[in-house]
Amino acid sequence: MHNSGNLRRAPSGSPDFRGGRDGVGKSAGVMRKGGRMNSRDAPRTRRVFATAAMALVVLYVLVDIVLQLLPPHYSVVTDAESDLAVGPFGWAMQVNFVARAVMSGCVVVVVTLGTPDTWLRRTGSALLAVAGLCSAALALLPTDVNAAGEYGMTPHTAVGFAHVVFATSGFLAVIAAMAVLTRGAGRQRAVLALFLVALAGLVLLALSLTLAPQAVGLAERLCLGGILGWAFALCGTLRNPAEPI
Numbered sequence: 001m002h003n004s005g006n007l008r009r010a011p012s013g014s015p016d017f018r019g020g021r022d023g024v025g026k027s028a029g030v031m032r033k034g035g036r037m038n039s040r041d042a043p044r045t046r047r048v049f050a051t052a053a054m055a056l057v058v059l060y061v062l063v064d065i066v067l068q069l070l071p072p073h074y075s076v077v078t079d080a081e082s083d084l085a086v087g088p089f090g091w092a093m094q095v096n097f098v099a100r101a102v103m104s105g106c107v108v109v110v111v112t113l114g115t116p117d118t119w120l121r122r123t124g125s126a127l128l129a130v131a132g133l134c135s136a137a138l139a140l141l142p143t144d145v146n147a148a149g150e151y152g153m154t155p156h157t158a159v160g161f162a163h164v165v166f167a168t169s170g171f172l173a174v175i176a177a178m179a180v181l182t183r184g185a186g187r188q189r190a191v192l193a194l195f196l197v198a199l200a201g202l203v204l205l206a207l208s209l210t211l212a213p214q215a216v217g218l219a220e221r222l223c224l225g226g227i228l229g230w231a232f233a234l235c236g237t238l239r240n241p242a243e244p245i
Contacts, residue, residue: 104132134170198226
């Protein structure tokens with residue numbers, strides 16, 4: 001005899017990330033049999049990682065602002081953000097790159113625990129993980145700072161070239177992840193709006209590299225601001241499992 005009382009509906013407080021028409025799926029973060037995590041543990045763990053990710057976003061922004069105010073006083077308009085890792089306080093920016101990588105990992109955990117197991121979620125999570133690894137690599141690969149009167153992001157050393165490769169790969173990976181995960185975020189306007197900001201920043205960054213290298217720093221920071229804001233908004237949405245989407 002079939003017992004319909006064992007059927008459970010997916011919580012209404014998470015984005016759909018639909019794999020089918022009814023939007024119901026299983027979250028890989030909740031282990032059914034023989035696992036150590038149950039349906040009660042998942043929301044609590046999700047809140048912890050969401051809070052951690054949001055705190056790391058705030059910390060990252062604050063460190064960036066402080067470093068801008070310290071010697072050697074790089075320009076937010078003409079100089080790349082990575083230049084902050086070169087100088088007497090460069091170690092703080094290197095730590096910040098690692099913090100951004102950890103933040104990306106926290107977002108992956110939040111998405112894994114807070115959304116059904118679909119190809120959208122798996123693809124987006126994998127891309128976010130790649131972006132996080134690229135950010136961590138930046139801490140080990142100092143960029144080449146432009147000489148006086150030089151603009152853009154032209155590397156002069158092998159290490160500087162590797163930095164540009166990882167930075168570019170990280171930006172492309174996270175934008176792709178945002179596109180996939182935003183598609184599954186339903187009606188969350190803030191998540192969509194910040195994705196569009198990041199996308200616009202990436203387009204402007206590409207244009208500035210070829211047409212207006214004097215504005216590379218500003219375009220890059222616009223893109224990064226959209227990325228960080230998106231992560232903050234998404235985690236804020238998934239942090240509360242009772243919040244309607």
